[in-house]
Amino acid sequence: MTPLRRNRDFTALWTGQVISTLGARISATATPLLVLAATGSPLDAGLVGAAGTLPHLIASLPAGPLVDRWNRHRILLASELVAAVALLTVPLAIWSGVLTVAQMCAVVFVQGLCLVFFELAEHAALPMVVPPGQLATAFATNEARSRGVTLAGPPLGGFLFTVDRALPFLVDGISYLLAAVSILFLRRDLRPAARGPAEPLWTSALTGLRYVWRNRFIRASLLLIAVSNLVFQALILVLVVHAGDHGATPARIGLMLGLYSVGGLLGALIAARVHSRLSLRVVLIGTYWIWSVLLPLFAWASSPWQIGAIGALTAFVGPIWNVMILTYASITVPNELLGRVMSAANTLTWGVMPIASLGAGVLLTAVGPVGAIGALSAIMLTTAIAATISPTIRKSSPLPGTDDAAPDHTPPVPPAPRDQLPLDPATRPPG
Template sequence: MERPASTAPPSRRGAGQRDVRLLWWANAADGIGSQATGAVLPLLLLHLGHPPRTVGLIAGVSTAVGLLLAPLVAVPADRGARKRVMLAASALAALAMGGLGLALSLGSPPIALILTAVLAERVATTSFDAAARGTVALLCPGPEQGRVVSRLAAADQGSLIVGPALGGLLYQLSRALPFAADALSYVIGALCVRAMRSDLTAPGPDRADPAAPRPADGRTAPGGDTASGGDTAAEGDTAAEGDTRRSGGPGRSRRRGGGLPGEAAAGLRLVRATPLLRLVVLWCTTVNLVVVMLYYEAVFTLQRGGHGGAALGAVLAASGAAGLIGALAAPGAAERFGASRIVPAVTWLLVPLAVLLATVTGAWAYGLLFALVCLVMPVASVLLQTGALGATAPALQARTGAVLATTTTGAAALAPVLAGLLTDRLTTGAPALACGAALALLAAHTTRRPVRGALAGRAG
């Protein structure tokens, strides 16, 4: 579907481009710092004499906190406190990691202090991520959102390469340094957010966005698109946003929707009512589960083949570099082929790659196949995330993103358990075969005519 050009004045477009760069730097700094500490935290706990079950318990508890908190934090972000939430979250995370780094420089901190710092950072990062969702839609017009999402995804992939390497290097020098570097990354992120000049308050039903094009009936189209009676995704948007419009504004919606839990569920209602958003949640959750399972498949396969940490590090570095290339290639692929072709094609291509991973044992062969998975996967992922921005009203961006984050995080938490069970009960290649079967079902779903129609309508 052809999108109208931005009607924002040049000064506003210039400020938006500057703020997009600031958002990129905040995202990149946060990703590198988090990956640096995430890579060395298990080593730190083991070095301090804690058993592996403690390592797993801390990881599980922190993941659960993120799952429970994300939908609730998204409510004040969507209601106008987006920038304040991002700043407060960055400050809390910087204090938590800085305090842990200081404690480590002074000696061996108790496990209670480590757990408190890790949970405080998880609360902060969850809050920041929830508030940051939808910022792209507020900073740049629709035609530019795909490239911005691509660059943010590239920053995430780059952090997977730089972060663990930096964390390992700093840990060799001093066990406190990775956590001090993480604290510094949050300070950088806070300064970038503080320097943004754009209004990050999402326009609601009573506060229209002056830069958004308007359809003939006078309503602001969700995501900046001109409303169209024949667009399936747009019809879903209208139905889901009806909760807010019928209630007469956010205040009355809160009273009729059951308070904070009711507001938090608005994102879930929108996902259920919008075919494209349902596809985004299903696709991203399934593929995230597959990628994490294949990672643990790599750990099991390489360990059983007698390969050490260097081989695993090389596989992860290659996969991160491939993912970076795939994320950068997504906008060009979308312009040439369209999302309705790319998403099914990528999903079908992932099927034989996953099955082949069940048949190899060598580090080079596994690294090559896993890198190919990470190369093609972001091409579809970036397109779907961009489509989700266009299918979501600005006032629901954070809550809708929280639904996606909750399902994908839950899949990531479940993946190691499934990989371990399949390996123990069957064989080393069983997780990869299970991933191939799941991808085949997903690929068949993406080729259905209604799904391709939703992709062509909004994700194109």
């Protein structure tokens, strides 16, 4: 088997996304800083954050069938180009003195929409680019990519924002253009297999929703992951304001978020090995208890370095969960259905993020950062207890390829449907 590093198509896709993800992390760090500097309102910052995550709620479900119908190569390319155009309007507006909160909402909404289509297309295309035996390594490599650039992205975002408020968004726009160039080097045919006449869009979308909702374990996991996504999406803004209240500059806040990501990178580096040694239920239940213990510590942290160190510990376990679940989904879900299955799951688990961003703004206005951390910690503790006492979670079958799996690697869901949770519960936000 050809080593993954010699797979030209995977290398082209991976390299482009290193550049693109770096730019996205830079602008993501600068966005709340820009809104807070311009308006001084955490509620406005929450509104912009909600606009950026709204596409996960309203677009993921219809995007899945489209990814299963359209040429995934074209989706990847168009997503990068449209996002580039949207981001480049921000520095132009800043330099012209006409930037508004409404424009920022529109820009991050378009960027989020492109992200929805790109990630669904990338996940659906990866099994067409990488042999099944290398999928776990490929997903772990992608996790390392995401976590690695997050180390550099926030510090760069904070630094560039200090130099010129427009620079982070200019850099991000250029990064999307460079990533689009790398997509042009993909030579593999990424068109879905030809099928009969396409069913209506919403009927097709609901097919994916039925697939992921049919199994009790999937339903329970979706609910748990949705709650953790809500907590960590809200936590990002809360920590930025919390650090600012203790005198942290934008540059130090960027470094804080970079330190936060160290744990995610370390988790990504071991994820492929852990994938074959731990059961899904151990990772799922254990992750929520780790987060329940760590989250209250943020309230006691008084410097960006302390906040970043605690964040690094919370981020460590996320990539392990991501690699396990994405690998299983890519192996067990038919590729022609993968886009729909993933989009349905993403709608249910990422759709809470707009609510989380708005909730963070409301909590910060009402009770301040420490009170907001307390509320989020209580939600996470409740979730950990629910995961522990849930018979569905405790009795879940092992994943194929783990040490405690049955010798014949029988999937933990009935053969029809051949589906499992294709989620990325900790990549966004970095929990």
